[in-house]
Amino acid sequence: NAGVTQTPKFQVLKTGQSMTLQCAQDMNHEYMSWYRQDPGMGLRLIHYSVGAGITDQGEVPNGYNVSRSTTEDFPLRLLSAAPSQTSVYFCASSKRQGGVTEAFFGQGTRLTVV
Amino acid sequence: AQRVTQPEKLLSVFKGAPVELKCNYSYSGSPELFWYVQYSRQRLQLLLRHISRESIKGFTADLNKGETSFHLKKPFAQEEDSAMYYCAPSGGNTPLVFGKGTRLSVIA
Numbered sequence: 001n002a003g004v005t006q007t008p009k010f011q012v013l014k015t016g017q018s019m020t021l022q023c024a025q026d027m028n029h030e031y032m033s034w035y036r037q038d039p040g041m042g043l044r045l046i047h048y049s050v051g052a053g054i055t056d057q058g059e060v061p062n063g064y065n066v067s068r069s070t071t072e073d074f075p076l077r078l079l080s081a082a083p084s085q086t087s088v089y090f091c092a093s094s095k096r097q098g099g100v101t102e103a104f105f106g107q108g109t110r111l112t113v114v
Numbered sequence: 115a116q117r118v119t120q121p122e123k124l125l126s127v128f129k130g131a132p133v134e135l136k137c138n139y140s141y142s143g144s145p146e147l148f149w150y151v152q153y154s155r156q157r158l159q160l161l162l163r164h165i166s167r168e169s170i171k172g173f174t175a176d177l178n179k180g181e182t183s184f185h186l187k188k189p190f191a192q193e194e195d196s197a198m199y200y201c202a203p204s205g206g207n208t209p210l211v212f213g214k215g216t217r218l219s220v221i222a
Contacts, residue, residue: 033209040123042200042214043158058209090158094209102148103202103210105158 002026006091006106013081013113021076021109023091031094032074033058033103034066036087043090049074050096081113116141118201120213127191128221135186135216137175137201145203147184148210149175152198161186161199171195191220 007022025032033048045058049068063085065077074093078085088110092103117140127133139145147164162170164177164184175186184201198217202210 031209035212040214042120043212045209045211048209092158092209101146101204102160102163103150103158107157 004091004093004104004106006089006109008109009107011109011111013078013111015081015083015113017081019078019081021078021089021091021111023074023076023106024072025074025091025093025104026072027093027095027104028071029093029104030071030096031103032068033092033094034064034074034076035090035092036060037090037108038087046076046089078111081111083113085111086113087111116203116208116211118203118211118213120199120201120216122216123214124217124219126219126221129193130190133186133188133191133195133218133220135199135201135218137184137186137213139182139184139201139203141182141203147175147177148202148204149173149184149186150200150202150212152200154197158200191218193220193222196220 004025030051034046035043044060047066049055052071055066088108090108091106094103119138149161150158151161152158173188198215200215201213204210
């Protein structure tokens, strides 16, 4: 059972480039989320989805887009990378059982924007 | 607004000493509360949840609704407990909201 899989693990981008961080889960979870982790800032929510076709913004959505065409996949797109987006990105999924339950995390993507 | 406060960025204790990682929350309704742990170069993983009332790796956490706190405790710290710890409430259909985390360093 793979759980939550993120690709790539590491990425270096030049300012202005675009890219997509991939996230896939095989647990049939309804909820999926993207967080960024920065020193001293903890984990901040970027975007989330409560089911296929439904997405919503989190605390820090600017500069990022998401879509949820299938239950399994929740890609995060950086439209025009900026140095401020240098961070570690985590994808998470949760099962819906009368609300959000335990979140399972991917291994993270370390992104550097130069 | 939903808010989680972990007042200590870094907590250093000696091996065998008691540990308490503080968490206070401001949340509407009756949230479910979690503690997550991130060991060096690993993904975040669930440590425990208040609804289970269990002890994991010697850690316990009691929900105090009056003080809106969910402090994590362990009577005797071990070196392998060194990690980042995050408190996270959840409610309704919104994702987990994480505190800024506390780095626990256990000194031999």
